[in-house]
Every structure is written in C-alpha cells, then in structure tokens.
Amino acid sequence: MSTNTSLFDVTAPNWNDIPQADVTGTASVQGDGSVSLPTSQGDLHIAFHAFGVRLRIGKQGQADYGLLVSTPDIIPADIVQSEQHTTLIAGDSKLVITHSPFTFELTQDNKTIQKTATDGHFVRRYRLPPLAKVDKGWLLSLELDTDEAVYGLGEKWGGLNKRGQLVRSYNHDALGVNAEISYKNTPFCWSPSGWGVFVHTPAPVTHAVGYATWSQRAYGVLVEDECLDMFLMHGEDGNAIINTYTDLTGKAPTPPVWSLGVILSKAYYKDVPELLTTAKDVRDHKMPCDVITLDGRAWQDTDTRFAFEWDPKRFDDPAAVINKLKADNFKVCIWEYPLVSIQHPLFKEMAKKGWLLKDKRTGEAYQYQWDMSAFAEVLTPLPESGIVDFTHPDAYQFWMESHKPLFDLGVDMIKADFGEQVEDDNMLAHSGDSGDRLHNVYSFLYNKCVYEAAEKYSKNGPFLFSRSAWTGSQRFPSQWGGDPQADWGGLSASIRGALSWGMSGAPYFATDVGGFFKDTRDQELFIRWSQAAVFSAHMRLHGIGQREPWSYGPEAEEAVNQALVLRYRLIPYIYNAMQQASNTSVPLMRAMPLAFPNDRVAAAFESQFMFGDDMLVAPCLKPGGEVEFYLPEGEWQRFPSEQTYQGGKVYNLTLGAQEMAVFVPKGKRIPLGPDVEHTDELTDQQPQISHYWPK
Structure with a gap:
C-alpha cells in the first residue's frame, strides 16, 4: 500500500499494513533530566515540563529556524518499569506507556489530559496506529471524547470548531477565503477540555480532527518531517493554553x-x-x-x-x-x-552571491514562474523572478x-x-x-x-x-x-x-x-x-x-x-486590550469559546465575539440588517443606547444603516477618547481618555 502523505492521499487512508511502534527496551534518564525510551521506530525522548510533556522521535539536529523563543525547564521523572508498562512520574504528572503496541496516557493530578485514541477496529486493536513511521513522516493518534471541540490550527475560514475537519498546516496563496487552504497556518490546537497540542516543525502537518474518514472519535496527527517533536499541554481553558504556546513561540509586542x-x-x-x-x-x-x-x-x-x-x-x-x-x-x-525580477540587475547580483534560492538541478538561482491564470487587467502579469534566501x-x-x-x-x-x-522540491536553501x-x-x-x-x-x-x-x-x-x-x-x-x-x-x-x-x-x-x-x-x-x-x-x-x-x-x-494581549496572547477578537469557556450555548455562535474584555459584537452578515445573537448570563447594556438586555437568551434585531449590535456587561465602563481625524491630533500620539461610557 502507499503511505504517501500528500493532502489527496490522506483523505481516505488504509492503515492496516503500517507497522505500529512497540517499546523494545528499558527507559533511562538522560543528562538533561529527560527520559529515553527505546522503540521499534527509534528512541522516544520524553521531557516533563510544568505545562505538560514533550515527545520527540526520529532524526534530530535539523534546522529549527528559531521557532521556539525559550527552552522550558525539565522536571526530572522517576521511572517505574514492568514487563508490559513503563510509568514516568514527575511531580503531579504521570505518563503511563504500554509496550506492545506503544500507547500512552498522560495525567495531571490524577486527571487524564490526553491519551492514545481508543477507537478499536473489529479485526485489529486500533483503527489508527497509536504511533507509526510512514513514508514521509510520523503519525500519532490522540483521543477525542464524544462531542469534544478542538480550536486553532491557524487562519481558517470554515467552522471554528475543527471537529470533523481534515486540516493541513501548509501556507497557500489561497486566492480567496472560500476553501480549507489559507495564508496563515500553525500546527497548534486546543480543546476546552483542558489540553493543547503543538507540533514543533517547519514542515506540513495534516490534522484529522475527528475526521470521519479516518475516525470520528480520534485526532490523527500526521507530521510530514523526519522528526516528530510534539508538546502536549494542559491548562484551565483556551486562554491558558494559548499563553503556554506563546511562552514557547513568542508573544506579540504592542504596536504603535x-x-x-x-x-x-x-x-x-x-x-x-x-x-x-x-x-x-x-x-x-x-x-x-x-x-x-x-x-x-x-x-x-x-x-x-x-x-x-x-x-x-x-x-x-x-x-x-x-x-x-x-x-x-x-x-x-x-x-x-x-522576489526579484530576472529583468533587474539585482537578480544577477544576488544570484552570484548565493543569496537566492537555488535550483537543485543546475546549482543556479531558481527562476520562479507565476501562474498567469490569477492575473487580469488590474493585476498585471508578474515577471519570472528569483526568491530571496532568508536562510x-x-x-x-x-x-x-x-x-x-x-x-x-x-x-x-x-x-x-x-x-x-x-x-x-527543486528549490534549495542555504540551510540545506x-x-x-x-x-x-x-x-x-x-x-x-x-x-x-x-x-x-x-x-x-x-x-x-x-x-x-x-x-x-x-x-x-x-x-x-x-x-x-x-x-x-x-x-x-x-x-x-x-x-x-x-x-x-x-x-x-x-x-x-x-x-x-x-x-x-x-x-x-x-x-x-x-x-x-x-x-x-x-x-x-x-x-x-x-x-x-x-x-x-x-x-x-x-x-x-x-x-x-x-x-x-x-x-x-x-x-489597553493590546497591552493585555502582549502579556497573555489573548486576542482582541475573542471567539465565544475563549471568552465564555463554560457556556456551551455561546460556543455555537461562531460569528459573534468579544472585543477586548467588555464589548460583545454581533456583526451583521446578511442584507436587510437582521442579526441573531446570544448574550451569556448576566445583564447587558447595548452600546451606546444603554438599553438593558437580560443574558442567557438569544435575540434578533433589525439594524438601521448606522446601527450596530454591540453590548457591554452592566457595570462595566468603556474608556473613550476624543474625536480626531488622525492620531497626530493626540498628545504625543498616546491614547487619551476624554470620558467613559456610560457616564
């Protein structure tokens, strides 16, 4: 069978003949405090951290490009080994590994954080291999509880809850916002149940998130790299897990x-x-x-x-x-x-110095040719070009x-x-x-x-x-x-x-x-x-x-x-919301599962959002001004009219052309600045509060 990992081949895979990993030796503590566990697919390296565990297997030492801004402290683990199991204990965290085939369960304070997918198959023990090496990478399968939601995985245009979707972390010039492909991707996701997954790799990652063609009750992670490097995180809610992820990969500074x-x-x-x-x-x-x-x-x-x-x-x-x-x-x-046009002298100058991506076949600067079908009268055709080698x-x-x-x-x-x-694949970088x-x-x-x-x-x-x-x-x-x-x-x-x-x-x-x-x-x-x-x-x-x-x-x-x-x-x-974001990575536009993690009704309203801590926005998304929205429990005031609404209900409004559906929890005050036509009218271009709403 073929185990090629292109997007089209993974839509309906047959996992029957893929060898599953087994534990083949005794775990040992390494000099840095991590644990090495021999398997039939190579040594699995396990490191405990305050937020969870890091799993690594496969080829090490490849360029990582500085995607991580910090190396978290490793918590030393005690090893308890038997014929069938290896148990690692680090503080309140425990990782129980079954040997044949390799499976795991990660717990924190005796609560399961994540574990191998338990979806069985009538003729084999697991529908998806718990851990396996495939032609172009690694497969790891994780458990999804019934109706468990999963969020993240970058800029995606469809449902926020990725449950049921096949998502590939691979940047595209998407030419629109109507398909799965998108411009901004990251192999990071989280569940309101309290776990998160981050795959540390520059390579594509395919996520079958309860995707029924694979398994509606499993999350299959296919990492198209020679090394599987995965962080499994736990946190109280999505905000906490996002904060942990950006502790690893960097916070956004406050813009001017x-x-x-x-x-x-x-x-x-x-x-x-x-x-x-x-x-x-x-x-x-x-x-x-x-x-x-x-x-x-x-x-x-x-x-x-x-x-x-x-x-x-x-x-x-x-x-x-x-x-x-x-x-x-x-x-x-x-x-x-x-990109640099081959018609400009800079192309030859950069090519001579090796500053453009090279063509593997010739050793010369690669010459990129545009797909002309995307261009029209306004978007005139672009010239054949070299691509700057930022490595x-x-x-x-x-x-x-x-x-x-x-x-x-x-x-x-x-x-x-x-x-x-x-x-x-013929484009070769200085990094190799x-x-x-x-x-x-x-x-x-x-x-x-x-x-x-x-x-x-x-x-x-x-x-x-x-x-x-x-x-x-x-x-x-x-x-x-x-x-x-x-x-x-x-x-x-x-x-x-x-x-x-x-x-x-x-x-x-x-x-x-x-x-x-x-x-x-x-x-x-x-x-x-x-x-x-x-x-x-x-x-x-x-x-x-x-x-x-x-x-x-x-x-x-x-x-x-x-x-x-x-x-x-x-x-x-x-x-103020941006300063908060730079410290915690909570976004300015907060989807309802982030803003109200314990309100399952709120999560169903995927087009409304909290803007900062105190403004709920229900955009008008169809002609005629009709808006349907949900207000969580509590009293709310409409901004700016101050009309009071009782929370825990769904409402419908018809908006005039100058009206918006914006609501603030009763008792909260919104700082407002002066009327200006540009920020040069602000003193030293700093935010100025002229009054609060409501007065």
Missing part, C-alpha cells in the same frame, strides 16, 4: 498607537496625481484616517520589481510625494514581496538593511505580501532544506527580517502587515487576511479567519474591508464590513477599486464615517 487608526489602500493608485488627490479627498471629506498605502504596482515597476526602488517613470521625486503626504498628517505604507545570513542582512533608505525617506510601515512561493520543509517557515523568516528592519529604522515605531505566517509569526505584528471575495460570504469567512487566527496564538488581525475582488459597489455590504472592522485589532479599507466611503454613495459615506469616528474614540480601549 498610530497603527490603530484607519489604513486606506486599493489595488492600486496608478500615479502620483491619483494618490495625492485621494489623500486630499480624505481630508476634505473629514474621513478619519492615519495611513495611506502604495501597493506594489503603485510605486514599483512591475517588470523589474522587487528592488527597493521607485518607478522612475512615475516618481521622479519620491521624497516630495512622501513629504506632501506627511504634511497632510498621513503615515505611509509601502508594499513589498520577497543565508548575508542575504538576510542585506534584505533587512535595504529598507533603511525607505524608512529614512519617511515610510512608516511595510506591507509584506506573498511568501508562499516555495512550492518545488528544500520543498515542504522550507515552505512554511519561509513566511516566518520573511516576516522576521522585515519586522527587524522596522524595529531598526522606522522613526515612528515598528509595525508590519504580513499576509502569510507560520508558528512564531505573531512576534512580528500584524497580519491581514488576504483576498476575500467582495460579498457577504467573504465578510463572514473573514471574521471566522480572524477568530481562528486569534485562537491560534496571534492576537492581531485585519480584514480587507469591502472585499478584495468581484466588487459590485454594494453599499450595504461595505457599511456592514466597515462596522464589523471597527472591532478588530487593525482596520484597513482595501480591494480592487476605490474603498473611500463616498465612492459607495452618500448613505455609505455617512454610515461608514460614523463608524470610523467610533473607531478613533475606542483607541484607549483598544490600546
């Missing part, structure tokens, strides 16, 4: 206050007059806004990009353009991607330092686009990795390089917008959800993507307000998308075509401007 303002963008401003006219219109219309974005085709020559230089045909004096925008109190964001220390340093002239010119932030292009083992971590290295440039050179504090991300990318905020369809389904999926990413340890997210493609100038959709985005960590209006509110008509302008005014009033509240 100006980044909380509105970011305006489109694909794309074709020339300087259009750019400056738009900036003037924003101020003339009294639209609150802090940042204006020059997308890829707005400031670079498409045929020769990316080379850190302005298109000379349109920008004979970039400094003058930047200075004009600064004079109108705009911060400036510019776009980049980590090469000199290439990394060069790319980072090349941002200095841009920041010196007055650029404030970078939109780091793409990063999902390492798709071919290629293909799948390089694919996901490439996003992390790219994010890290550009964020470090902003840390070093930005005059107004570091801030980054990245589209693709992997484990640890939360350390380089922020991320946006790429390319949603401009319809109601695109809005709904974007919110689920934001919540799922937040449940995966990344507290900051922004959507493309209005949708990226197939815009039909639907003013009601634009109003509702803008209102929902007020309650996100960052807020960007972006897509193919104009995203200025007045471009959708006077009703849209009035309603959206009112929402943007509220966004700026909420800056003190948002900033």
Whole structure:
C-alpha cells in the first residue's frame, strides 16, 4: 500500500499494513533530566515540563529556524518499569506507556489530559496506529471524547470548531477565503477540555480532527518531517493554553498607537496625481484616517520589481510625494514581496552571491514562474523572478538593511505580501532544506527580517502587515487576511479567519474591508464590513477599486464615517486590550469559546465575539440588517443606547444603516477618547481618555 502523505492521499487512508511502534527496551534518564525510551521506530525522548510533556522521535539536529523563543525547564521523572508498562512520574504528572503496541496516557493530578485514541477496529486493536513511521513522516493518534471541540490550527475560514475537519498546516496563496487552504497556518490546537497540542516543525502537518474518514472519535496527527517533536499541554481553558504556546513561540509586542487608526489602500493608485488627490479627498471629506498605502504596482515597476526602488517613470521625486503626504498628517505604507525580477540587475547580483534560492538541478538561482491564470487587467502579469534566501545570513542582512533608505525617506510601515512561493522540491536553501520543509517557515523568516528592519529604522515605531505566517509569526505584528471575495460570504469567512487566527496564538488581525475582488459597489455590504472592522485589532479599507466611503454613495459615506469616528474614540480601549494581549496572547477578537469557556450555548455562535474584555459584537452578515445573537448570563447594556438586555437568551434585531449590535456587561465602563481625524491630533500620539461610557 502507499503511505504517501500528500493532502489527496490522506483523505481516505488504509492503515492496516503500517507497522505500529512497540517499546523494545528499558527507559533511562538522560543528562538533561529527560527520559529515553527505546522503540521499534527509534528512541522516544520524553521531557516533563510544568505545562505538560514533550515527545520527540526520529532524526534530530535539523534546522529549527528559531521557532521556539525559550527552552522550558525539565522536571526530572522517576521511572517505574514492568514487563508490559513503563510509568514516568514527575511531580503531579504521570505518563503511563504500554509496550506492545506503544500507547500512552498522560495525567495531571490524577486527571487524564490526553491519551492514545481508543477507537478499536473489529479485526485489529486500533483503527489508527497509536504511533507509526510512514513514508514521509510520523503519525500519532490522540483521543477525542464524544462531542469534544478542538480550536486553532491557524487562519481558517470554515467552522471554528475543527471537529470533523481534515486540516493541513501548509501556507497557500489561497486566492480567496472560500476553501480549507489559507495564508496563515500553525500546527497548534486546543480543546476546552483542558489540553493543547503543538507540533514543533517547519514542515506540513495534516490534522484529522475527528475526521470521519479516518475516525470520528480520534485526532490523527500526521507530521510530514523526519522528526516528530510534539508538546502536549494542559491548562484551565483556551486562554491558558494559548499563553503556554506563546511562552514557547513568542508573544506579540504592542504596536504603535498610530497603527490603530484607519489604513486606506486599493489595488492600486496608478500615479502620483491619483494618490495625492485621494489623500486630499480624505481630508476634505473629514474621513478619519492615519495611513495611506502604495501597493506594489503603485510605486514599483512591475517588470523589474522587487528592488527597493521607485518607478522612475512615475516618481521622479519620491521624497516630495512622501513629504506632501506627511504634511497632510498621513503615515505611509509601502508594499513589498520577497522576489526579484530576472529583468533587474539585482537578480544577477544576488544570484552570484548565493543569496537566492537555488535550483537543485543546475546549482543556479531558481527562476520562479507565476501562474498567469490569477492575473487580469488590474493585476498585471508578474515577471519570472528569483526568491530571496532568508536562510543565508548575508542575504538576510542585506534584505533587512535595504529598507533603511525607505524608512529614512519617511515610510512608516511595510506591507509584506506573498511568501508562499516555495512550492518545488527543486528549490534549495542555504540551510540545506528544500520543498515542504522550507515552505512554511519561509513566511516566518520573511516576516522576521522585515519586522527587524522596522524595529531598526522606522522613526515612528515598528509595525508590519504580513499576509502569510507560520508558528512564531505573531512576534512580528500584524497580519491581514488576504483576498476575500467582495460579498457577504467573504465578510463572514473573514471574521471566522480572524477568530481562528486569534485562537491560534496571534492576537492581531485585519480584514480587507469591502472585499478584495468581484466588487459590485454594494453599499450595504461595505457599511456592514466597515462596522464589523471597527472591532478588530487593525482596520484597513482595501480591494480592487476605490474603498473611500463616498465612492459607495452618500448613505455609505455617512454610515461608514460614523463608524470610523467610533473607531478613533475606542483607541484607549483598544490600546489597553493590546497591552493585555502582549502579556497573555489573548486576542482582541475573542471567539465565544475563549471568552465564555463554560457556556456551551455561546460556543455555537461562531460569528459573534468579544472585543477586548467588555464589548460583545454581533456583526451583521446578511442584507436587510437582521442579526441573531446570544448574550451569556448576566445583564447587558447595548452600546451606546444603554438599553438593558437580560443574558442567557438569544435575540434578533433589525439594524438601521448606522446601527450596530454591540453590548457591554452592566457595570462595566468603556474608556473613550476624543474625536480626531488622525492620531497626530493626540498628545504625543498616546491614547487619551476624554470620558467613559456610560457616564
């Protein structure tokens, strides 16, 4: 039988003939306090930590790329061995291992945290092998209780509860938000039952989470790497487990206050007059806004990009353009991607130095060819390009330092686009990795390089917008959800993507307000998308075509401007939530299972969320203004009307164009700031509280 681990082969596997691991020897304590246990598939290394246990088996010493920011202390274990079992005891933790076949049960204070899946099969003991080596990696199967929910696994557009889904942790240029594939992935998940799983790897991981084709009562983890390195964690709830995960992989710093303002963008401003006219219109219309974005085709020559230089045909004096925008109190964001056109001299220069990914077949710089089916009149075809090798220390340093002239010119932030292009096993990195083992971590290295440039050179504090991300990318905020369809389904999926990413340890997210493609100038959709985005960590209006509110008509302008005014009033509240997030990794947009872990009814409402500690938001996700939402137990007041609602109930409202369904627990006060059109009007660009709601 074939055990190939591509996505399509694992949809309906037959596990019958896969050898299951057996324990073949006696456990021994190693010098660092961990335990080594011989098995038929190699030595299994077990380390106890305060939060749980780490299991490692397979080839060691491969590049790990700094995904972990800390090495947790190991708690020494006592070993109790018999003919059939090995029991390891470390404080209040116990790991009981059965020898043939290998199975385990992890307990904490006599409570089971996780164990081998107990799904039996009529003709064999276990439906899924408890632990097995397969052609391209490792399989470990874990138990799922009846109706047990599982959350996380990155930015995913479908149901937040991954139970029943087959999810692959593999970054894609997804070209939308309508399928399983997504731009931001991490092999980390957790259950409200009190356990979490994190696979420490740069490689793809396939998760069959109660996926019935495998087993509806098991969680099969297929790690497509030569080493299985898994952390099993316990915690009181999802917030505690996310905090543990980000203790390992890094916390998100607090972004600068100006980044909380509105970011305006489109694909794309074709020339300087259009750019400056738009900036003037924003101020003339009294639209609150802090940042204006020059997308890829707005400031670079498409045929020769990316080379850190302005298109000379349109920008004979970039400094003058930047200075004009600064004079109108705009911060400036510019776009980049980590590819260099073969038509630019920089390609040959970097290729000669070995700073681009190489082609295994020729030893020369790999030349990446784009799939032209994605391009149209607005998104013009892209040139054949080399891919920057961020595993090469000199290439990394060069790319980072090349941002200095841009920041010196007055650029404030970078939109780091793409990063999902390492798709071919023939692409070879300086680290020695290629293909799948390089694919996901490439996003992390790219994010890290550009964020470090902003840390070093930005005059107004570091801030980054990245589209693709992997484990640890939360350390380089922020991320946006790429390319949603401009319809109601695109809005709904974007919110689920934001919540799922937040449940995966990344507290900051922004959507493309209005949708990226197939815009039909639907003013009601634009109003509702803008209102929902007020309650996100960052807020960007972006897509193919104009995203200025007045471009959708006077009703849209009035309603959206009112929402943007509220966004700026909420800056003190948002900033406080961000400071909390930087310490604990609790996201700003908190899905109901995070905010109310003991309320099973709340968990069913996957499109509403808590924004910070005290604001419950029920976005309007269909035309007509109808909203159905659930308020957990207690008394709630509608914001800003102060109307009282009794919790523990489901409600339906029909909203007017300028109305939102936002609720605050009675007795809580929301700090509000002054009405401003940009954060330069704030003293030292710091949050200022002018009053509290309710008074």
